[in-house]
Amino acid sequence: MKHTWAMAIDLDRCTGCGACVVACNAENNIPVIGEAEAGKNRLMHWIRVNRYWEGEYPEAQAVYLPIPCMQCERAPCELVCPVYATYHNEDGLNAMVYNRCIGTRYCANNCPYSVRVFNWYDYKWEKPLDEQLSPDLTVRSRGVMEKCTFCIQRIRRAKETAAEEGREIRDGEVVPACVQTCPPGAMLFGDLADPHSEITRKLKDPRRFRLMEHLGTEPRVVYLKRQKGAGR
Amino acid sequence: MARRPFNAAIPLACLALTLFLSAGAAFAETVPQPIAFCHKIHVTDYKLNCRFCHSSTNKSQYANLPSVEKCMMCHRSIATDKPEVKKVAQYWNGKKPIPWNKVIDVPNHVYFPHKKMVNAGIPCLTCHPGMDQAGTAVQKLEFGMGMCMECHRKKKVTIDCWKCHY
Numbered sequence A: 001m002k003h004t005w006a007m008a009i010d011l012d013r014c015t016g017c018g019a020c021v022v023a024c025n026a027e028n029n030i031p032v033i034g035e036a037e038a039g040k041n042r043l044m045h046w047i048r049v050n051r052y053w054e055g056e057y058p059e060a061q062a063v064y065l066p067i068p069c070m071q072c073e074r075a076p077c078e079l080v081c082p083v084y085a086t087y088h089n090e091d092g093l094n095a096m097v098y099n100r101c102i103g104t105r106y107c108a109n110n111c112p113y114s115v116r117v118f119n120w121y122d123y124k125w126e127k128p129l130d131e132q133l134s135p136d137l138t139v140r141s142r143g144v145m146e147k148c149t150f151c152i153q154r155i156r157r158a159k160e161t162a163a164e165e166g167r168e169i170r171d172g173e174v175v176p177a178c179v180q181t182c183p184p185g186a187m188l189f190g191d192l193a194d195p196h197s198e199i200t201r202k203l204k205d206p207r208r209f210r211l212m213e214h215l216g217t218e219p220r221v222v223y224l225k226r227q228k229g230a231g232r
Numbered sequence B: 001m002a003r004r005p006f007n008a009a010i011p012l013a014c015l016a017l018t019l020f021l022s023a024g025a026a027f028a029e030t031v032p033q034p035i036a037f038c039h040k041i042h043v044t045d046y047k048l049n050c051r052f053c054h055s056s057t058n059k060s061q062y063a064n065l066p067s068v069e070k071c072m073m074c075h076r077s078i079a080t081d082k083p084e085v086k087k088v089a090q091y092w093n094g095k096k097p098i099p100w101n102k103v104i105d106v107p108n109h110v111y112f113p114h115k116k117m118v119n120a121g122i123p124c125l126t127c128h129p130g131m132d133q134a135g136t137a138v139q140k141l142e143f144g145m146g147m148c149m150e151c152h153r154k155k156k157v158t159i160d161c162w163k164c165h166y
Helices: A021-025 A035-039 A076-080 A106-110 A152-164 A177-181 A198-204 B009-027 B041-043 B068-075 B083-093 B114-119 B145-154
Strands: A005-010 A048-054 A062-068 A086-088 A094-096 A189-191 A221-224
Touching: A005 A198, A021 A048, A021 A177, A076 A086, A076 A106, A177 A189, A189 A198, B068 B083
Parallel strands: A005 A221
Antiparallel strands: A005 A189, A048 A062, A086 A094
């Protein structure tokens, strides 16, 4: 069965705590690069939390916007890869194949959401931190582009378990690290191909919007936020 | 009759072939092991199933090495006077695992679930030819993506990149 994985992020619930960023770092073997490199805008996070201010001082309010890879239906990054290292897979996810990547960084340049990050060095995990590396996925080497995969290793694991038990994947069986950890439960992940899944129901919410929708990238990540002001 | 001009390509090809073959030979070299375990005796002579010792091949991503306990299941009473079996007993008495050296190393960028292959009914000897006749483990077939793809195409299994590389 084909899947249509999607994510919903409820901005009315998000507190901007950054737990998703930490969980993602731990799950996906993402290196911590230090202050100096971060100053050069080389952070390796696969999901970042942007902060915006709404309103003027005494009524000012912070709004947080977690941004993972949007897994665009019509991804601008895929078109420019000269070596087919990033492509659309059978589940409609925007796949990134590290061992094929030659590091042209065209894809990152073409990403309107700036979610792709590049390995400028071979990052090392000092002992005993190397013990925390997940054996389920690659430790990327220098010169390779990487990005959020919707925790493909977890999707894979769920598919294997389901196949062994001779059934379809259940709703809520695949949970990416960020979704699993989110303390206020602002994130939701699921299969849009299943008409009864929670995400299908959630995406009928009138609060929904997608990031930079005018670009026509058709992101798989949908945000929910109550709009204020006249006519809302 | 005029001699044919010297063709440099032939000795070069020979050299390349020699290098290629020697590289292949180097690949099939036996990795030194702490105990001279003999696959042939166990598999061919005594007809033990591979999965008797490598018991998680059909349950896990990894094909496991048997524990000292598993060796001692039989060798507590069988062939206890053999020098190599005595070594096993030493590890057992010292409560230490046997420090086997890795023979087959799947690269970090490949996700290879052993259970998928075993449960699909691929015989062990397809990928590990000659293991039933070997002493300590030896990998005679070099693993490359071409080998995987050949089989995957033949069996009409997915060849999506992201199935194995992520």
